[in-house]
Amino acid sequence: MKEALQNNPPGEWIPEIPDECIRLHCGYPAPALVPDEEVKAAVNRLLEEEHDLPLHYIGSPKIIKLKEQVLKRLKERGISVTEKEFLITSGACQAIDLIARILLDEESIVAIESPTYMEALEIFQNYTKHLISIPVDKHGLQTDVLEEILEEREQKGLALPRFLYTIPSFQNPTGTTMTGERRQHVLELANRYNFLVVEDDAYGELSFNKSFPTLKAMDQNSRVLHVGSLSKIVAPGMRIGWIAGASEIIHACAWFKKDLNHPFAQAVMAVYLANTDFNNKLVAMRDTYRSKCNVLTSALEQYFPAASWYVPEGGYFVWMKIPGADTSELLTHALAEGVSFIPGQYFFKEQATGTEYLRLSFSYADEQEITEGIRRLGKVAQAYL
Structure with missing residues (x-):
């Protein structure tokens, strides 16, 4: 127990995210799909x-x-x-x-x-x-x-x-x-x-x-x-x-x-x-996230020609590699430009392994925000490309 308490609590690494920031770090459902x-x-x-x-x-x-x-x-x-x-x-x-x-x-x-x-x-x-x-x-x-x-x-x-x-x-x-x-x-x-x-x-x-x-x-x-x-x-x-x-x-x-x-x-x-036809709900979710994913990958093709990424077949995320980058350092500059992501190192046991990687989420932001967010990120990433 004492050793476990020496570990950082969940989310300890997360910097303060400005309210107006385009949130490409969020692994959250699309707000319009949450059935409030x-x-x-x-x-x-x-x-x-x-x-x-x-x-x-x-x-x-x-x-x-x-x-x-x-x-x-x-x-x-x-x-x-x-x-x-x-x-x-x-x-x-x-x-x-x-x-x-x-x-x-x-x-x-x-x-x-x-x-x-x-x-x-x-x-x-x-x-x-x-x-x-x-x-x-x-x-x-x-x-x-x-x-x-x-x-x-x-x-x-x-x-x-x-x-x-x-x-x-x-x-x-x-x-x-x-x-x-x-x-x-x-x-x-x-x-x-x-x-x-x-x-x-x-x-x-x-x-x-x-x-x-x-x-x-x-x-x-x-x-x-x-x-x-x-x-x-x-x-x-x-x-x-x-x-x-x-x-x-x-x-x-x-x-x-x-x-x-x-x-x-x-x-x-x-x-x-x-009281919900949940299978129909799932069809709408899949259509929405497929469209958002396509918007994100299209924006990456435009603004990150020298980077690489996996194209997912579902879910919420795109995983990108920027050769030579330190994505934790990049995040500081990205936040100043009004866009967020998660540096890749936090997904590895050996964090030094993940410094060139980052995770982007297409689930939460709307399609216009996704395109603008990738444009801003591409702008600050030019130093590495």
Whole structure:
């Protein structure tokens, strides 16, 4: 615990962002897609029907309804789990933290993508310092490198990972998607080397063209702990996430959860989902984010001819490399010009690895702001190009 308290808290690196700044750092839903009026109607409907009940510790019976709704959506995506294999959490971060809490100790090893989701990296470092970085390329996690590392550790008698943490679809921060062959390879390696797979699927339903099977849907041996969330497709402030996995792990996570399930938020979400054609909502989201992504990549082609980036097939993010740049230094100048991004170093365990990289989000700003933001960023980046 004392060692964990020496780690920087989440977001410690973030400088003050001016109010008028074009926010290309924000991994938030588009404001126009957040259903504030529908949520307001759901709150009113819930309180009219149940009065004070959802505001008590015991909460509303609609909490059970929310479980049923999410389980139904998972089943439609090929993930068939029972109630004992499923737990609603306060967002994906609580799910990841609970998994780390029950599976890790100071000697445990975790395999992570490099780069990876910065909050997950921060969580794991609270429990263990033994993280193995596996590189990501345009096709997602490089599973051949993972296999080489596992084989070498086994031959040398070294400990193997307790689990692999991966974001197979529209990865944060790179936006890349793991191929079907690599997904199958991950599961084969998990079986061969006896480790679990924590699959973070926060962006999995935000595909631009075709959908991709989740690792959990492909899992035949209960190796995968599937972490999901409504934060990116409904509203992050509602804090609705989940874990789907082996019943004994779910039971242990539930034992340590101790938050009384946030009954009001869960009941409101259940009412909202019950009165929403969510599949149609998803079509609108995918269309919006596809269009925004196209605007961003077109602007990059215009203003960053010497840089390189991955073109995502879904999600929120574009990952860019500016050769020779120090993107933390670049951010200072970018903020002065009124545009923000996240320097790449914060997504790596070895931060020196990421100095030439940055993450851009196309989800939050509108299309006009995206183009103007990239123009401003291109202006300040000329010193490196």
